[in-house]
Amino acid sequence: MKNFSPRTLLWLVFAGSLLLLWNNWQLQHMPAPTASTAAVESKTSGAVTPASASSTSSDAKPSNSAEGFQLKGQALLLENDVLRLKINTEGGVVQLAQLKQFKNNHDDSLNTVLFNSASSDPEVKNPNQVYFARSGLANAELGLNHKTIFTASAPESVMKDGQDAVSITLTAQNNGVTLRKIYTLKRGSYLVDVKHEIDNASANAFVPRLYLxxxxxxxDIGDSRFYVTYTGPVVYNEENKFKKVPFADIAKGKVDYTTKADNGWVGMVQHYFVSAWVMPEKVERTFYTDTIQSRPFAAYNVGEITSLPEVAPAGQTSFDAQLYVGPQDQKTLAAIAPGLELTVDYGWLTIIAKPVHWFMGFLHAFIGNWGWTIIALTILMKLAFFPLTAASYKSMAKMKALAPKLKVLQEQYGEDRMKLNQATMELYKAEKVNPAGGCLPMLVQMPIFIALFYVLQAAVEMRGAPWMGWIKDLSVPDPLWILPVLYMITMFIQTKLNPTPADPMQARMMLMMPLIFGVTFFFFPSGLVLYWVVSNIFSIAQQWYITKHIMDPAPKP
Incomplete structure (x- = not known):
């Protein structure tokens, strides 16, 4: 580390920050691939999706014809205390899903909406949007799929006091085969039990192929304004574990996941929320993704298909699946299916972020307010790393004490950078000062604090959670900009407490950092900014304490 330069580290941090901001801006503002573009790319490249590449007569995907995304059936209401669903009699498509305990980011009078697809339903706000869940039999000769018109047991089923579950049954018949879809919602649950019952009154046996x-x-790719989180399909199985399948990769036919397994699930994720189809374990299934030609935006689907046991004449069979439509609550998701909690996107530091999230939940159980929980967690983490912080501040204090001597060297060697660097290193060696000593302890702590950043960004518990006074929602930016301004002030104080860099350009950059990051934080969730403000204030207090009570007092001249 003899050639390590704090200036190099500063440039890396600065360049990385600019790269991150530029990348997020590009992702947020780049045009989404249109349906026609996706179609041309797919046809000209000759690429096919894994499912179509491996398709046989026993696992063919459902048809994705361009026409007919305007649902023409009747919208049925299925509702419990937390979830409001609209299920269309055309194919039993789940066309609308409202989360009653999560309000719209822009209008508190409205519920958060996940599924929201074109139909005659007046509750559908965007008539061009495609987001739904569907299922059916892939046997083309049976004609019992997501385009079939079903009859309903009732126009609505709304949970009342004293009820533990509500359900709706859809029934369709064709060529002597009857398919029933039974949708059941239990109290307090975002999980929909979907049972498919098949009766064969025809003269021929057949093997049903069920797709979900x-x-x-x-x-609409989420509700974050400045930073970007992943929105799109995901596939999970024990062989590949958790795999993101971006829309752009599907459009290009360049996807990479295991297509056949006897376990796993498929899902669509966005910031804070997820929808997923879950089949029972030890059931052979084929995963697939595809492009749906729709206007005005390209639409994509992800699914799984399985072959059921052969149904003889006068025979019947059934299959139970589950559809989750709700928040990314890690404890709930982990109980539904292996790996489902991984839809909470912690990036590359998941192994650290998950324990941090657990500890936050532990603290919240005692504190009861997520804002104060963030403050408590930040202070506890700063205390835990106090020995490393003390070592860092001691090193910086030694560097600050050498500032007059470094200035003399600058005046002595002028523009001769080589001799200046050589003399500077000799001074460090003579004074037993490591120029990297102030940075290395900070670098050791960096993964923990980055993991906490991811936790605060991804945790659905922050959404709609108030702190105090003007902060009504920790997941949205500070409406009065008080926290970003406090961040800039505290970061400026920290900068002044640290040794002034010998390089004038480096010194100017250090003074600019509070402004650069402060402006960025005007657009970040207030929960994240609260964490940084508390971290800065506590760091200032730590630095003052170390200087006054731990460092040896400087000798008098």
Whole structure:
């Protein structure tokens, strides 16, 4: 580390920050691929999706014809205390899903909406949007799929006091075969039990092929304004574990996931929320993704298909699946299916972020307010790293004490950078000062604090959670900009407490950092900014304490 330069580290941090901001801006503002573009790319490249590449007569995907995304059936209401669903009699498509305990980011009078697809339903706000869940039999000769018109047991089923579950049954018949779809919602649950019952009154035996899939377009990719979180399909199985399948990769036919397994699930994720189809374990299934040609945006689907046991004449069979439509609550998701909690996107530091999230939940159980929980967690983490912080501040204090001597060297060697660097290193060696000593302890702590950043960004618990006074929602930016301004002030104080860099340009950059990051934080969730403000204030207090009570007092001249 003899050639390590704090200036190099500063440039890396600065360049990385600019790259991150530029990348997020590009992702947030780049045009979504249109349906026609996706179609041309797919046809000209000759690429096919894994499912179509491996398709046989026993696992063919459902048809994705361009016409007919305007649902023409009747919208049925299925509702419990937390979830409001509209199920269309055309194919039993789940066309609308409202989360009653999560309000719209822009209008507190409205519920958060996940599924929201074109139909005559007046509750559908965007008539061009495609986001729904569907299922059916892939046997083309049976004609019992997501385009079939079903009859309903009732126009609505709304949970009342004293009820533990509500359900609706859809029934369709063709060529002597009857398919029933039974949708059941239990109290307090975002999980929909979907049972498919098949009766064969025909003269021939057949093997039903059942598909479950989710489709959405790129018209709305989440509610974050400045930073970007992943929105799109995901596939999970024990072989590949958790795999993101971006819309752009599907459009190009360049996807990479295991297509056949006897376990796993498929889902659509966005910031804070997820929808997923879950089949029972030890059931052979084929995963697939595809492009749906729709206007005005390209739409994509992800699904799984399985072959059921042969149904003889006068025979019947059934299959139970589950559809989750709700928040990314890690404890709930982990109990539904292995790996489902991984839809909470912690990036590359998941192994650290998950324990941090657990500890936050532990603290919240005692504190009861997520804002104060963030403050408590930040202070506890700063205390835990106090020995490393003390070592860092001691090193910086030694560097600050050498500032006059470094200035003399600058005046002595002028523009001769080589001799200046050589003399500077000799001074460090003579004074037993490591120029990297102030940085290395900070670098050791960096993964923990980055993991906490991811936790605060991804945790659905922050959404709609108030702190105090003007902060009504920790997941949205500070409406009065008080926290970003406090961040700039505290960061400026920290900068002044640290040794002034010998390089004038480096010194100017250090003074600019509070402004650069402060402006960025005007657009970040207030929960994240609260964490940084508390971290800065506590760091200032730590630095003052170390200087006054731990460092040896400087000798008098």
């Amino acid at each position: 899939d989710l489709a959405r377009d790129t018209s």
